[in-house]
Amino acid sequence: MDRYTPAQIEAKWQAEWNTADVFKAKADTSKPKYYVLEMFPYPSGNLHMGHVRNYTMGDVIARYKMSTGHNVLHPMGWDAFGMPAENAAMASGGHPKDWTYANIAHMRDQMKPLGLSIDWSREFATCDPEYYGQQQALFLDMLASDLVYRKNAVVNWDPEDMTVLANEQVIDGKGWRSGAEVERRELTQWFFKISDMAGELRGALENLDNWPAKVRLMQENWIGQSRGLQFSFSLINGPDGRDGIEVYTTRPDTLLGASFVGISPDHPLAKQLEEDNADLAAFNAECRKGSTTEEALEKADKMGFDTGLRVRHPLDTSWELPVYVANFILMDYGTGAIFGCPAHDQRDFDFATKYDLPITPIYLPDADSAPELTEAYVPAKTDVVTYVKGFAGEAQQTGAAAVDAAIAFCEGEGVGQGKTQYRLRDWGLSRQRYWGCPIPVVHCDACGVVPERKENLPIRLPDDVSFDIPGNPLDRHPTWRDCDCPSCGKPAQRETDTMDTFVDSSWYYSRFTSPNATTPIDSDEAAYWMNVDQYIGGIEHAILHLLYSRFFARAMHITGHLPASAVEPFDALFTQGMVTHEIYQTRDTKGRPVYHLPEDVTDGKLADGTEVEIIPSAKMSKSKRNVVDPQIIVDTYGADTARWFVLSDSPPERDVEWTASGAEAAHKFLGRVWRLAQDIAQSDAPANDQDDALLRDMHKAIHDVTGGVESFGFNAAIAKIYGFVATLSKSKAGAAAKQEAMRTLAQLIAPMTPHLAEDIWSALGQTGLVVTAPWPVADEKMLVDDTVTLPIQINGKRRSEIAVPADMSKDEIEKLVLADNAVVKALDGGQPKKLIVVPGRIVNVVI
RNA sequence: GCCUGCGUGGUGGAAUGGUAGACACAGGGGACUUAAAAUCCCUAGGCAGGAAUGCCGUGCCGGUUCGAGUCCGGCCGCAGGUACCA
Numbered sequence: 001m002d003r004y005t006p007a008q009i010e011a012k013w014q015a016e017w018n019t020a021d022v023f024k025a026k027a028d029t030s031k032p033k034y035y036v037l038e039m040f041p042y043p044s045g046n047l048h049m050g051h052v053r054n055y056t057m058g059d060v061i062a063r064y065k066m067s068t069g070h071n072v073l074h075p076m077g078w079d080a081f082g083m084p085a086e087n088a089a090m091a092s093g094g095h096p097k098d099w100t101y102a103n104i105a106h107m108r109d110q111m112k113p114l115g116l117s118i119d120w121s122r123e124f125a126t127c128d129p130e131y132y133g134q135q136q137a138l139f140l141d142m143l144a145s146d147l148v149y150r151k152n153a154v155v156n157w158d159p160e161d162m163t164v165l166a167n168e169q170v171i172d173g174k175g176w177r178s179g180a181e182v183e184r185r186e187l188t189q190w191f192f193k194i195s196d197m198a199g200e201l202r203g204a205l206e207n208l209d210n211w212p213a214k215v216r217l218m219q220e221n222w223i224g225q226s227r228g229l230q231f232s233f234s235l236i237n238g239p240d241g242r243d244g245i246e247v248y249t250t251r252p253d254t255l256l257g258a259s260f261v262g263i264s265p266d267h268p269l270a271k272q273l274e275e276d277n278a279d280l281a282a283f284n285a286e287c288r289k290g291s292t293t294e295e296a297l298e299k300a301d302k303m304g305f306d307t308g309l310r311v312r313h314p315l316d317t318s319w320e321l322p323v324y325v326a327n328f329i330l331m332d333y334g335t336g337a338i339f340g341c342p343a344h345d346q347r348d349f350d351f352a353t354k355y356d357l358p359i360t361p362i363y364l365p366d367a368d369s370a371p372e373l374t375e376a377y378v379p380a381k382t383d384v385v386t387y388v389k390g391f392a393g394e395a396q397q398t399g400a401a402a403v404d405a406a407i408a409f410c411e412g413e414g415v416g417q418g419k420t421q422y423r424l425r426d427w428g429l430s431r432q433r434y435w436g437c438p439i440p441v442v443h444c445d446a447c448g449v450v451p452e453r454k455e456n457l458p459i460r461l462p463d464d465v466s467f468d469i470p471g472n473p474l475d476r477h478p479t480w481r482d483c484d485c486p487s488c489g490k491p492a493q494r495e496t497d498t499m500d501t502f503v504d505s506s507w508y509y510s511r512f513t514s515p516n517a518t519t520p521i522d523s524d525e526a527a528y529w530m531n532v533d534q535y536i537g538g539i540e541h542a543i544l545h546l547l548y549s550r551f552f553a554r555a556m557h558i559t560g561h562l563p564a565s566a567v568e569p570f571d572a573l574f575t576q577g578m579v580t581h582e583i584y585q586t587r588d589t590k591g592r593p594v595y596h597l598p599e600d601v602t603d604g605k606l607a608d609g610t611e612v613e614i615i616p617s618a619k620m621s622k623s624k625r626n627v628v629d630p631q632i633i634v635d636t637y638g639a640d641t642a643r644w645f646v647l648s649d650s651p652p653e654r655d656v657e658w659t660a661s662g663a664e665a666a667h668k669f670l671g672r673v674w675r676l677a678q679d680i681a682q683s684d685a686p687a688n689d690q691d692d693a694l695l696r697d698m699h700k701a702i703h704d705v706t707g708g709v710e711s712f713g714f715n716a717a718i719a720k721i722y723g724f725v726a727t728l729s730k731s732k733a734g735a736a737a738k739q740e741a742m743r744t745l746a747q748l749i750a751p752m753t754p755h756l757a758e759d760i761w762s763a764l765g766q767t768g769l770v771v772t773a774p775w776p777v778a779d780e781k782m783l784v785d786d787t788v789t790l791p792i793q794i795n796g797k798r799r800s801e802i803a804v805p806a807d808m809s810k811d812e813i814e815k816l817v818l819a820d821n822a823v824v825k826a827l828d829g830g831q832p833k834k835l836i837v838v839p840g841r842i843v844n845v846v847i
Numbered sequence: 848g849c850c851u852g853c854g855u856g857g858u859g860g861a862a863u864g865g866u867a868g869a870c871a872c873a874g875g876g877g878a879c880u881u882a883a884a885a886u887c888c889c890u891a892g893g894c895a896g897g898a899a900u901g902c903c904g905u906g907c908c909g910g911u912u913c914g915a916g917u918c919c920g921g922c923c924g925c926a927g928g929u930a931c932c933a
Contacts, residue, residue, distance in 0.1 A: 042933050082933065155931075166931040218851050218928075294929050298848040332930095347848095424930090431931065501933070540927055542851080547930095649859050649871065655926085661872055662859075669871090672886090719861075719870035791866040796914045798866050836913055842865040846913050 004674035006638025010755040014115055022066075022771055025073040025119045027528040034070035035529050036062040037509055039537030039545070040077045043103040043125070044084060047110040050538075052630045053646040054576055055116050057714065058536050060647065060751040062117045064709050067750070067775040073529055075512040076111070076118045078104050078125035081132075081436045082501045083166060089467040096435040097463065100127055110631055114639045115754055117771070122515045126504035131511065132437040133458025134520040135503065140440060140451050141559035147193050150449070153428050154266070156291050157185035161470040164432040170291040177470070184288045186266075189430035190439060190497070194551045198223050198422035201550055210572035212653075215542045222543050224423025226250045229407050230335065231416020233261055233311035236320065239272055245311060245323065248334035248421060252410060253402035254341040256389045257362040259352055261311050261323045262304070262338050266331035273307055273325075280305055280325065287327040302347065303327045304355055314415045315391065326351065332425050342376065349376040362389045363402075427548065429500045432472045434465060436498030444485035444492035453486045459494070472496055505545055506552035509535075509569055510562060521561045530562065535570040539653075542575065574712055577655040586610060637667040640753035644670060647714040647752055669722070670756055673749070676729050677760040680742045683735040691737035697727045698741045699782035705748045706778065714752070721748060739764055744776050792817055793844040794826045802843075810837045817843050 017023065027033075038058040041051055055076075062074040085096035104125055124131050142148050156165040160180035164187075169176045194201075202223040205216045229252035232244040245261060263270055265287040274281040283305040290296050304324040313319035321339070328347060329338055342352035342359040352359050361377065363385040379385055381399040393405030407418040430439065438459045440452035452459060462480040465473035474480060474496040485492035507520070513529040514522035537545075553569040556562040562569075586596065633642045645666040701724035708717025728741050743764050750757035750770045761770040785806060790813070792800040800822035804813055814835055817823055823845055834846040 039933095044933090079933070084932080164931075167929095168932045214851055221850050222929085224850095292931080295848070298929090300848095427930080433931090500931070502930095505933085538927090538933095539852080540933080543928060544930065545933085651860080654853080654860090659859075659872070665872060668886095675886095715860075715870085722870055789866090793865080793914070796865095796912095801866075834913055836865095838865060842914085844865080844913050 002678065004671040004756075006640055006670075006755065009759045010113065010115060010639055013755045013758040014113075016758070016769065017115075017117075017771065020769065020772075022769065023074065023117045023119050024121060025071070025075075025529075027525060028071045029528070031069060031071040033073065033529060034062075034065040034534075035073045035513075035532045036065065036534050037075065037512070037532045037536070039535070039541060040079050040505070040508060041107065042079045042082060042084075043100055043107055045103045045106065047107050047630050049628055049630055049646065051111075052114065052642055053652075054536060054538070055111070055114065056643045056646055056752075057574070057576055057652055057712075058534075059114075059116045059643075059754075060709060060714060061534050061536075063751040063754060063771060064775065066117070066771065067747070067773060069774070072117070073512070074117050074119060075122040075515075076116075076120065077123055077508060077512065078107075078127075079501065079505050079508075080104065080125040080127040081498075081504055083433070083435070085435045086433060086467060095463065095465075096467075097127065097461075100125070100435075113634050114630075114643065117754075122512055124511070124515050126437075126501075126508065127435075129458045129460050130516075131508075132504070133460075134511070134517075135437050135499070135507070136440040136452070136457045136459060137454055138507065138520050138556065138559070138561065139499070139503075140454060140457075141561070142192070142555055143441075143451055145555075145559050147555050147558065148190060149193065150188055150190055151426075152186045153189045153191070154184040154186055154292050155189075155432075156182050158182060158470075163470040163472075167291055167293050170293075173290040173296070181289055182291055183285075184290070184292055187430075187432075189428050192427040192429060192551065192555070194427045194548070195422060195424050197551060197554060198424045199225070199420070200554070201424075201547065202422075204550075204568060208568065208573075211570075212573065212575055215539075215546065215573060215575065218542050219547055222424065222547065226421050226423075227403065227407070228252065228419060228421055229410055229416050230419045231314055231410060233314065233321070233339070235323075236310045236312060238269075238309060242269060242272070245269065245337050246335040247337045247339055248419065249339060250421075251341065251344065251399070251403065252406035253387075253390065253392070253399065254344050254362045255313075255315060255339070255406065255410075256391060257341040257343050257360045258313065258321060258339040259342055259348075259357040259359065260340045260355075261321050262326040262329050262340055262351075263323065264329040264331040264336040265325055265327060267325070267329075267336045269337075270307075270325045273309075277307075280307065283325065287325075297328070297330065300327060302351055302354075304351060306355070314410075315413070322357070324351075324355070333423065334421060344376055344378055346376040346378060360389065363387045363399075427500075427502075427551070429503055430497040431500055432475075432496075433498055434461065434467075434473045436501060437504065438474075439495045439497050439499055441495045442483055442485055442492045443495065444488065444490065446490060447485055447487040447492075450485055450487045450492070456486070474498070502544060502548050503552075506548045507556060509549070510553070510556065510566070519561075521556070523561075523563070526561075526566065527563055530566040530569065532570045534572045534574065536574045536576060539575040539577075546570070546573070574652070576652050577650065633663060637663060638670075638755070640670055640756045641667040644718070644753050648718040649715060651715050652712050669725075670753060672729075673725055673745070674756060674760065676725070677742055677746070677763055680728075680735070680738045681763045681765070683738060685733075685735045685738075687734035687736055688732070690731060690733040694728070694731045694733040694737050694741055696782050697724060698744050699778045700724075701748060702744060702776050702778040703783055706775070709751060717748075718752070721745070724748075746770055747773060747776050788840055790841070790843050792820060792823065793842065794823065795847060796844060799823075799826070806840065810839060813837050813839070813843065817845065 036058050038054050058074065062072050066072045080100050085100050088099045089096050126132065156167065156170050158165050158175035158178055158180055160178035161175060165175055165182060170182050173182055174180060175182055202220055202225055205220055208216055228248055228250040230246065230248045232246050234244045235242055245263065265284040270284060274284050290300065304326045307323045307325060309323040310320045311323060313321060329336060340348035340351060342349040342357065343361040349359065366386055384396055384398050386396050387402065390402060392409035393402050410416050411418060438461060440457060440459045442450045442452060444450050462477055465477060467473065481493050481496060483492055483494050509532050510521050510526060510530060514525040549569055553562055554567045557564055557567050630642060641663060645663050648666065649662060701720055704720040705717045708714060708720065724745065731738065746757045746760040747770060754771060757770050787803050788806050789801055789803050791798050792802060800820050802816055802820060804816065814837060826847060832845045832847055836844040
């Protein structure tokens with residue numbers, strides 16, 4: 001008999017799809033549109049299994065929607081700017097542009113054999129001048145609409161290489177190349193005003209019904225709304241020009257428990273004081289060591305410096321408090337100054353203990369309990385506590401009620417005012433790097449910061465650059481930087497910072513609707529195709545990329561590029577898991593780990609017989625060598641096997657473990673289906689009494705697989721297909737029924753294994769392509785069973801079961817249950833305490 | 848540190864609060880074959896038992912419920928994010 005030969009089948013059907021141009025998307029108002037998008041890849045050089053899984057999931061949705069009468073847009077592009085290209089240039093010469101475009105070419109070649117339903121005519125890379133030129137136009141429009149501004153912000157500074165480092169380039173507080181201790185240094189940088197939209201971005205999460213709840217929650221917490229009091233402590237002995245310190249607190253109810261005021265080392269007052277206080281200058285310098293990450297700041301030892309300044313308590317002006325500079329207070333949040341209440345905040349408690357400051361309890365669990373001062377008492381804000389030093393509201397109230405009362409009281413006394421504050425900070429977009437979108441502004445001695453003229457866009461990156469010394473080559477380029485001021489025409493300098501690559505990925509989804517437009521977006525195309533109906537990508541993008549995209553869509557609406565209906569660009573979101581693999585490890589003579597590629601390991605041994613240590617399920621990474629090259633899998637088993645495997649076994653939102661035996665099994669199964677189709681195509685068995693049972697199973701399969709695909713239960717859909725194939729291959733039904741079942745099966749597997757499906761479809765004599773055939777519809781009448789089996793529990797444990805007609809009444813079921821042998825025996829002549837009958841589900845007899 | 852998830856057989860996993868372990872892998876047994884490969888069939892959570900069956904069992908501790916893998920509280924472990932990796 002013939003064999004299943006994916007290499008031939010897949011090439012053949014891909015050619016057919018190309019000829020018919022079935023994946024080309026064109027606006028067509030006669031059909032409902034459906035826009036499927038997977039997060040576009042970074043062109044690292046090689047496609048990996050995570051990509052295969054991500055794009056296969058999107059492909060299943062795209063193909064399914066095509067078959068249900070939708071006009072589908074399913075594009076692909078490249079998130080092509082970023083650090084790795086510069087690192088490659090530094091490591092091995094060459095140019096980031098050449099490295100990037102070569103990687104794109106290679107990855108496109110790896111992707112095409114997968115048979116994805118992508119409209120390749122819309123492909124672009126974010127490093128194409130046609131793309132980033134439009135991004136520069138967007139930037140200028142945002143600048144004109146007051147959505148962009150400049151301010152100082154801290155970066156990781158490597159004092160030896162004299163360059164700015166990314167957070168991942170700081171290892172244990174030291175520069176990755178120089179090993180020098182990193183410092184936080186301030187630079188003037190460009191910012192998007194995302195924090196102005198914090199309330200809007202937070203509130204609108206509520207309507208994103210088709211987003212995972214966890215992603216919405218993560219964004220909600222990230223934006224972080226709080227209600228508090230902003231007020232001022234008056235300075236008793238402040239330096240010239242300073243008579244108070246503005247603080248923000250979310251716990252004004254603890255104001256009478258204040259024991260110190262703390263300011264950030266970057267607070268203007270701290271900077272002013274350090275000018276003539278060498279000890280404070282040294283302290284601040286110590287605080288500025290290390291990286292800028294929140295994690296590093298939070299985990300750093302808590303340090304304070306007594307400035308000697310004193311402030312008056314606003315509710316009791318005879319009460320004085322000391323002012324400390326403390327490294328755990330961030331200048332970016334609130335006012336950069338706080339008051340400490342040690343009794344009810346563990347960090348303040350530790351600080352007060354260390355510097356011997358008073359600890360005054362404000363509230364207690366109940367009136368009688370003596371305060372224990374071994375740690376801060378921090379109940380939930382919703383718990384009722386007893387205030388012993390409150391000043392507003394009831395003696396017994398929740399923290400939340402006391403905060404509201406305290407704000408009202410203080411406002412009445414003229415002490416500060418209530419304020420809603422967000423954790424979200426403005427989005428710093430300046431990067432001191434070459435391989436990114438140039439920020440289209442010019443610095444002129446006479447005119448200041450001047451936007452480029454739109455007719456001069458794109459401001460292209462120069463090609464003649466080198467990466468032999470650290471730093472941004474644009475900064476030291478002999479001519480690129482020099483230009484004429486767009487305003488006055490005198491000699492001026494270009495901005496040499498480029499944009500954060502998150503900018504590139506914050507609007508690409510809308511550019512796909514009109515990838516060749518000479519404006520950022522063609523409004524007719526955007527009006528037709530937006531929003532993305534289904535967005536698919538990794539959970540690692542839950543906050544930054546998705547939040548920035550939501551901001552950008554709003555900014556693009558404000559600047560007239562997107563309709564109001566597109567401010568939430570992603571109607572539905574799905575976050576998929578990673579592809580993992582075992583790690584094979586041996587040790588060298590010094591005991592250091594040595595990693596081995598999966599293809600070099602057989603039965604836990606290397607070719608020379610050395611046993612390897614197996615470390616289970618880790619994310620595939622080059623350094624651990626636990627990678628499986630999709631190309632090898634496609635060459636060995638075919639694309640359909642790779643697609644089938646990454647969809648089976650694990651639920652899509654969870655990680656999937658790649659195993660060689662699993663891939664082998666997927667391939668065997670597809671071969672079995674192919675052979676079964678050949679058999680059935682040639683069968684001429686007459687119709688018989690088995691036909692009805694087979695067709696009932698077929699309709700159940702249609703129902704279950706459809707439900708699985710629609711709910712992203714691809715693994716569940718595949719389990720049903722396994723079951724249906726087993727039924728079909730054992731069935732004694734006639735040829736006509738079997739052929740109908742097989743035809744339906746071809747349609748059900750078409751989204752997952754499209755080449756195999758086409759081959760079976762044509763083997764069964766169908767004309768046309770399965771990819772354009774309408775999705776089968778289950779006949780409801782064929783889904784209903786006449787009898788159901790009810791398990792009988794006795795005291796919650798399964799002890800027996802009965803088969804009853806599906807429509808039997810509760811009363812009749814109860815009678816049958818009480819007559820059941822196991823129940824009679826357990827009752828031993830007595831009466832049940834309770835009898836619970838859940839129709840169609842279960843019976844529980846409580847004795 | 849903080850935010851968000853996840854934790855079920857030897858393995859990947861299934862299970863609208865309702866029969867825990869579907870489906871698959873690896874394993875064991877068998878058929879076909881001179882033999883092997885390929886293919887097909889059977890078996891399979893643990894413990895006890897010849898079997899029927901019984902007991903235990905979804906990271907750990909406790910709670911709600913007629914009934915908890917699922918809901919609630921506390922802990923442990925792992926993963927993602929933590930604003931310049933993408």
